Amino acid sequence: MNFEPSGKVTEFSARLRAFMDEHVHPAESAFREHFATTTDKWTTPPLVEELKQKARAEGLWNLFLPHHEQGAGLSNLEYAPLAEIMGRVWWAAEVFNCNAPDTGNMETLVLYGTNAQKERWLNPLLDGSIRSAFAMTEPEVASSDATNISCSIQRDGDEYVINGRKWYTTGAMRDTCELLIVMGKTDPDNPNRHAQQSMVLVPKNTPGVRIVRHVTTLGFDDAPFGEPEIVLENVRVPVENMLLGEGRGFEIAQGRLGPGRIHHCMRLIGGAQRALELVLDRVEERSTFGRKLSEHQSVREDIAKSWCEIEQARLLTLKAADTVDREGTKAAWDLIAAIKIVAPSMAQTVIDRAMQIHGGKGLTADLPLAELFNYARQIRLADGPDQVHMMALGRKLVRQRQAAKAAG
Numbered sequence: 067m068n069f070e071p072s073g074k075v076t077e078f079s080a081r082l083r084a085f086m087d088e089h090v091h092p093a094e095s096a097f098r099e100h101f102a103t104t105t106d107k108w109t110t111p112p113l114v115e116e117l118k119q120k121a122r123a124e125g126l127w128n129l130f131l132p133h134h135e136q137g138a139g140l141s142n143l144e145y146a147p148l149a150e151i152m153g154r155v156w157w158a159a160e161v162f163n164c165n166a167p168d169t170g171n172m173e174t175l176v177l178y179g180t181n182a183q184k185e186r187w188l189n190p191l192l193d194g195s196i197r198s199a200f201a202m203t204e205p206e207v208a209s210s211d212a213t214n215i216s217c218s219i220q221r222d223g224d225e226y227v228i229n230g231r232k233w234y235t236t237g238a239m240r241d242t243c244e245l246l247i248v249m250g251k252t253d254p255d256n257p258n259r260h261a262q263q264s265m266v267l268v269p270k271n272t273p274g275v276r277i278v279r280h281v282t283t284l285g286f287d288d289a290p291f292g293e294p295e296i297v298l299e300n301v302r303v304p305v306e307n308m309l310l311g312e313g314r315g316f317e318i319a320q321g322r323l324g325p326g327r328i329h330h331c332m333r334l335i336g337g338a339q340r341a342l343e344l345v346l347d348r349v350e351e352r353s354t355f356g357r358k359l360s361e362h363q364s365v366r367e368d369i370a371k372s373w374c375e376i377e378q379a380r381l382l383t384l385k386a387a388d389t390v391d392r393e394g395t396k397a398a399w400d401l402i403a404a405i406k407i408v409a410p411s412m413a414q415t416v417i418d419r420a421m422q423i424h425g426g427k428g429l430t431a432d433l434p435l436a437e438l439f440n441y442a443r444q445i446r447l448a449d450g451p452d453q454v455h456m457m458a459l460g461r462k463l464v465r466q467r468q469a470a471k472a473a474g
Contacts, residue, residue: 069384075144078129082151082162085126089117090158097157098431107289108239114290117161118194128192130164130329131172136192142325142387146332150380153336155434156441163192165291167200167236170326171247174265178310178318183267187245198245199238201268201296202319204231210447210454212316213259217250217298219266221305221312226252226266228274228301234448239280239292244270248298249319252312263315267307274301286440323449324395327402330445331383331409335376337438338413341420342372344433348424365423372416379405379412400462403455411452413442 071079093113100111121127129148131137140148152159159165168191175188190196207214217230230250237243245267252264268275278295280287310318346369349360359365386401395402417439421428428435446452 067385067388069143069381069388071147072144075140075147078126078138078140078144079147079151081124082126082148085121085124086151086154086158089120090155090161093117094155094434101287101289102431107287108292109241110290114157114161118163121162122194126162127194128163130169130325131176131192141391142328143384143391146328146384146387149329149332150336150339153333154340156337156437159333163194164329166326166330168198169329170322171198171200171245173325174247174309174318174322177321178314180306182306183309187267191245195242196245197237197240197243198247199235199240199243199270200249201232201235201238201246201298202249203234205233205295206231210451212249212319213262215249215251215263217248218254219248219250219252219264221252222302224305225302226305226308228266228268228298228303230298231278231295232298233281233295234293235296236288236293236448237291238270238277238294238296240290246270246275246296247309249315256313260316261313263319264312265309265315265318266303267309268298268301268303272301272303274299283444284440286437288440321395324390324398324402327406327449328383328387328390330449331379331386331405334409334413334442334445335380335383337434337441338372338376338379338416341417341435341438342369342376344435345369345372345420345423359423368419368423372419375412375416379409382408400459403459406450406455407452407459410442410446414439414446417442 096113097111100113101107128136129138129140130145132139132141149164152162152164172188172191175184179188191198202212202215203209204215204217207216209215217228217232220227228248228250235246238246247265248268249263249265251262253262256262276297276299278297281293281295283293349365349369350358352359382401383405386398386405389398389401417435421435421439424433424435427433430436
């Protein structure tokens, strides 16, 4: 198992780091100031649009997409270090058209969409001219168990009628968000609980789609993306908008979430790495009780623990990416669960230590730590909370052990 980057990845990494250093990091203050003063939070700021044009011109576009003529032809293992670099700034992935949930939605359309669906939705998403959202989580049920979702998708002649309520629908506040991929139940009485769900493409401007409110996370509004609560009331879409077929929603969800979890984890590792680097600078600049912070034993221990935890999460995530590439998402299921357990909690812990070492400044908008912490805390819930992954992985490991003992 060799995780040394190929020449192609080394080149992409160097170009991406240079772009981040030259264009993205210098724009962080302007990005923050824009949303502190604007009354139009859900429109992409001009500075981001300019950065997107520059990134596309430099060939740093759709880097996440492995098997498509508009992608970069990178495997999951090859893309992972690039996602880490993007993760140093919480909003940077969009500059390269590599942001969630659009990446997962694009992968879904590549894998499961019809030619007509790809023409209508995939192409403008790859172009970056529209945005999308994934509507699965619901406020009235425990959506960590996806079989609980209650949104109804019922066929009526040549249409599906959708009724339900969704929230934390990341990206749906965006004025350029034109597509919702909605997960609901077409066959709620099916004895196979994993065959009850389906996914359907819903244009956001369809009559009956109504944004009820925007939901903040730890006080952050995540503009310009947003996480609104949405009501779907007698929403009608053509039967051609069904993805893959009725009862295939759970299957699609599992297929789209594997690479997406790798992307999230590598971005979190990038955020944690940046937090550690800020600490390494800070401890040489400040003194307490007659000594530099770097000379205090407790500070040294925090630095060492953070470095070890980042390295462990990075290697585990690279192993998961490599296994997905070689054996497929299903074969890498245990590793994908493991990284989802490890990386978000690691990032939260490392960033929290960085906040503590920076003192009051660590909690302010003068540094990116609070925003990075918010992202890490979100991802401990998004794409399946820690407890669900731990429960499933623990169950699998026990069963594997018992099967091995029974086989002698």
